[in-house]
Amino acid sequence: MTETAMVESASAAPPAHRPASALSPARAFLVGRWPAVSLAVGILLTITIIAYISHGNGHARTALSLMFGAAFGIVLQRARFCFFCMFREWFDERDPRGLSGLLVALAVGMIGTFLVFGAWLPDASTGRLPPDAFIGPVGPALVLAGLSFGAGMAISGSCVSAHLYRLGEGSPTAPFALVGVLLGFILGFVSWNPIYLALIADAQVIWLPRYLGYAGALMGAMAVLSLLAYAIHRNRAPRGVTPEVDPFTAIFVSRWPAWIGGAIIGVLATLSYLRLAPLGVTAELGARARQIAGVAGVAPTRLEGLDSLRGCIAVVRDLALSDNGVFVLGVIAASFAAALVAGQFAPSWPTSRQVAQGLIGGTLLGWGSMIGLGCTVGTLFSGISAGALSGWVFAAAIFGGTAITLWGGRRAGLLLRPR
Secondary structure, eight states: OOHHHHHHHHHHSOOOOOOOOOOOHHHHHHTTTHHHHHHHHHHHHHHHHHHHHHHHTTOHHHHHHHHHHHHHHHHHHHHTOOHHHHHHHHHHHOOOHHHHHHHHHHHHHHHHHHHHHHHHOSOGGGSOOOTTOOOOEESHHHHHHHHHHHHHHHHHSSOHHHHHHHHTTTOSSHHHHHHHHHHHHHHHHHHHHHHIIIIITTOEEOBHHHHHHHHHHHHHHHHHHHHHHHHHHHTOOOOOOOOOOOHHHHHHTSOOOHHHHHHHHHHHHHHHHHHTOOOOSSHHHHHHHHHHHHHHTOSOSOOTTGGGSOSSOOOOOOSSOOHHHHHHHHHHHHHHHHHHHHTOOOOOOOOHHHHHHHHHHHHHHHHHHHHTTSOIIIIIIIHHHTTBHHHHHHHHHHHHHHHHHHHHHHHTTSSOOOO
């Protein structure tokens, strides 16, 4: 073949196939998602700037509260860390992963909190209690509060903290549930004095390290957590293989493994107690409800013993947001940003069932939080992390109330299984 023929043959041949260049995982993630990502970055940047300005103006606690709230909101949304959902997944589907995450959070939070306690109060047997820790009285009122809170979770579909992060996702139920929480708090103030005098005034405040020492209390708690882990895994349902995803999808879209979310929350709880206060989300709600009740004249002027008790409750405040209020705003804003990036911000018009369930369930949540001096984050999580017997009792009553309400509500056709 001549050189000319060879050139003609080559020019006539079809061009070789060149595969389209594959996008990197980062670019593939951003393609088609950049408006939501830009808005989310703007929200988080705004939070950071506000915290920076607050710190510069001498409000270091406010700045820290905002940043802790933002971190807490992101973890709640990404790990779907909802006390009710985790329990329901095990109750309905025998899926132990969510509750395992809660057990991890309690273990990490307790180790971290005890380390802080040990530095401030080396001898736990002195009779003194660690400052600001959520260690409440143990008695029938605490059980009633837990049962009410558990029923409220089952009816409204979430605990208080989960309603806050779901507000950032556009949940149609969450706004009504939070209104119900305020109503429940007001009912709690109205009913507080007779309940306090009959069931709380003489109840014992039991801090386990006082009787067992830090080591004994920690070993006992770890033994209980281990038994619970064994129990929830014993009859677990077989799970399919989880498909692998790229790192960006795993971090920003898919649900985080519950144990990772639990470990992060345990660390946040330790740092929050070290620098500010134990984690809690109902102090600001309670304070505003108390203001409303006072203006409406429906609550007693004097609430017996309330302001001397430890827990996730608050005295009447002025119009300015407290550190806890800033923390709550941080939770909502950051969870909104996280939901935007994940494509999980999905607002919808509420149905009459969602309105009713939100108001009724929220009212039970609020009353339980008021009488129990906190919710699943304050009295349960921060309380158990602090070695308070009240945390364990509240937890047992909450999950008992949830199970009873789910069982009875479904048999009566009032509560539906999620599809």
